[in-house]
Structure formats: structure tokens, C-alpha cells
Amino acid sequence: MEGLYQSLLFEGLDQHTIDCLLGYNGRVRKYSPGELVALQGDVYKALLIVDKGLLRTEMTNAEGSRVTLEEIIAPCAVAPAFIFATNNCLPVSIFAVLPSSVVSIPKNKLTTIMHNDSKVLENFLRIISDRSRFLSERLRLLSFGTIKSKLRSYFIELTRDNDGGSFTIPHTHQELADIFGVTRPALSRAIRQLEDSGIIRRKGGRRYELLQ
CATH class of the missing domain: 2.60.120.10 (Jelly Rolls)
Incomplete structure (x- = not known):
């Protein structure tokens, strides 16, 4: 033990x-x-x-x-x-x-x-x-705004302890979709929209950089 x-x-x-x-x-x-x-x-x-x-x-x-x-x-x-x-x-x-x-x-x-x-x-x-x-923060992520705004808030949390705004998503897309209570296609679409908007940039695998 x-x-x-x-x-x-x-x-x-x-x-x-x-x-x-x-x-x-x-x-x-x-x-x-x-x-x-x-x-x-x-x-x-x-x-x-x-x-x-x-x-x-x-x-x-x-x-x-x-x-x-x-x-x-x-x-x-x-x-x-x-x-x-x-x-x-x-x-x-x-x-x-x-x-x-x-x-x-x-x-x-x-x-x-x-x-x-x-x-x-x-x-x-x-x-x-x-x-x-922790649960209060999770409730906030699940309850307010669109999936894009929830993801952005989540990514900001992931970069809090990192220099340069880089972060690694510690979950698969399916796991992350389950966390936010959405389908996997909806989650993938929201991530692509954040990339297209210049808010995040993919660096490879599950690693991204927060630009805004």
C-alpha cells in the first residue's frame, strides 16, 4: 500500500x-x-x-x-x-x-x-x-457559454502553469467530449474553429499553443 x-x-x-x-x-x-x-x-x-x-x-x-x-x-x-x-x-x-x-x-x-x-x-x-x-470550476465549464468558450476557458487553465502558452490536452477527443457533455464531432468542430480563428495553433499530436 x-x-x-x-x-x-x-x-x-x-x-x-x-x-x-x-x-x-x-x-x-x-x-x-x-x-x-x-x-x-x-x-x-x-x-x-x-x-x-x-x-x-x-x-x-x-x-x-x-x-x-x-x-x-x-x-x-x-x-x-x-x-x-x-x-x-x-x-x-x-x-x-x-x-x-x-x-x-x-x-x-x-x-x-x-x-x-x-x-x-x-x-x-x-x-x-x-x-x-475543483467541482465548482468544472460546473462553470459545463454550464456557461458555447462549447468554444468552454474549451477556451479549459485551455487557459491548462496553460496556467506553463510558459509561452503551450499546453497538452491530457485526454482523447472522446474523453474530452464526455467531460463537456457533447458529441465527439461537435468537440472536433469546435477545436477546428478555434484554430481557424487564430485562438489556438496545433503543434503536433495533442499539443497546442494558445495565441489569444
């Missing part, structure tokens, strides 16, 4: 302290790419932490339309805000993208750990706060 020891939940704690707090090795399950980890609507009884690999969360409506909300890399926690919610049913389905292993910490055990170590409680609250900011 090397990934678990690097989790933000246990940031600032050494491995021995983490083992003492857990009191056991933890339940670890392995998943193959595409395998279902948890289903939308399942009661969330144990906090999941990605020990290794990559997971994807998807939300589906009654008509079967789906939106990809995020990808969760090791060693991040999965849906931490829902473990203590009054209605603690998962709002998303969770799938493995890569070969993955996931550690589960039962809710009552997590409560005991946070009671015994205030640092873990502080870390947990920070994780929830950071996740809320």
Missing part, C-alpha cells in the same frame, strides 16, 4: 504512525481497465483511496446520457465529501482506466482515526475544500 502512505489524507505522518492509526493492513482490491469500481447510487460506506492506477467518474441521467466528471490518480481519495453526507449515495459511477488497486477505509474506522489524530482531520477537511473548488 505504498500509494496509501503518500495520500493527502495522511500527509505529515510517517508510515509507522499511519499503520498504528489504521490498526490493520486495510482492504485492497485490484481492478482491470474498464472494470466497475462502484455504481452510481451505491451507498458509500467506506472511503476509497487509489493506491495505484487511475479511475474515472461518470454521471448518467435517466435517458442514458453520460458526462465524465474527473479522473482520479493515485494516491487521491474518491468522493470524500459523500462519506459523511446525510444522503451518502454516490452521485457517480467509478471505473478503472488503468490497472488499479484501491484501498477502502470503513466509515467508522475513518471517524476513529480522525478523532485520534487531529492532523488527519485537518487533512480531510482540506481535501474536501479543494475538491469543492
Whole structure:
């Protein structure tokens, strides 16, 4: 469980302290790419932490339309805000993208750990706060403007930590279309329009430069 020891939940704690707090090795399950980890609507009884690999969360409506909300890399926690919610049913389905292993910490055990170590409680609250900011930004991208304006805002976010305005799209066109809740042809058309308008320039593969 090397990934678990690097989790933000246990940031600032050494491995021995983490083992003492857990009191056991933890339940670890392995998943193959595409395998279902948890289903939308399942009661969330144990906090999941990605020990290794990559997971994807998807939300589906009654008509079967789906939106990809995020990808969760090791060693991040999965849906931490829902473990203590009054209605603690998962709002998303969770799938493995890569070969993955996931550690589960039962809710009552997590409560005991946070009671015994205030640092873990502080870390947990920070994780929830950071996740809320992330989801607020994702909601903004999904809710306002045309697909072109949403893409431009997304590309600006990707260039934030890069010099010169260059960025690499970390998803395939289909994955990006799922994130924005549009079809793949609509997404490809919007990207071409941004290129034709001189807003972005393709440098090869998934790498682009933001010009405006």
C-alpha cells in the first residue's frame, strides 16, 4: 500500500504512525481497465483511496446520457465529501482506466482515526475544500457559454502553469467530449474553429499553443 502512505489524507505522518492509526493492513482490491469500481447510487460506506492506477467518474441521467466528471490518480481519495453526507449515495459511477488497486477505509474506522489524530482531520477537511473548488470550476465549464468558450476557458487553465502558452490536452477527443457533455464531432468542430480563428495553433499530436 505504498500509494496509501503518500495520500493527502495522511500527509505529515510517517508510515509507522499511519499503520498504528489504521490498526490493520486495510482492504485492497485490484481492478482491470474498464472494470466497475462502484455504481452510481451505491451507498458509500467506506472511503476509497487509489493506491495505484487511475479511475474515472461518470454521471448518467435517466435517458442514458453520460458526462465524465474527473479522473482520479493515485494516491487521491474518491468522493470524500459523500462519506459523511446525510444522503451518502454516490452521485457517480467509478471505473478503472488503468490497472488499479484501491484501498477502502470503513466509515467508522475513518471517524476513529480522525478523532485520534487531529492532523488527519485537518487533512480531510482540506481535501474536501479543494475538491469543492475543483467541482465548482468544472460546473462553470459545463454550464456557461458555447462549447468554444468552454474549451477556451479549459485551455487557459491548462496553460496556467506553463510558459509561452503551450499546453497538452491530457485526454482523447472522446474523453474530452464526455467531460463537456457533447458529441465527439461537435468537440472536433469546435477545436477546428478555434484554430481557424487564430485562438489556438496545433503543434503536433495533442499539443497546442494558445495565441489569444
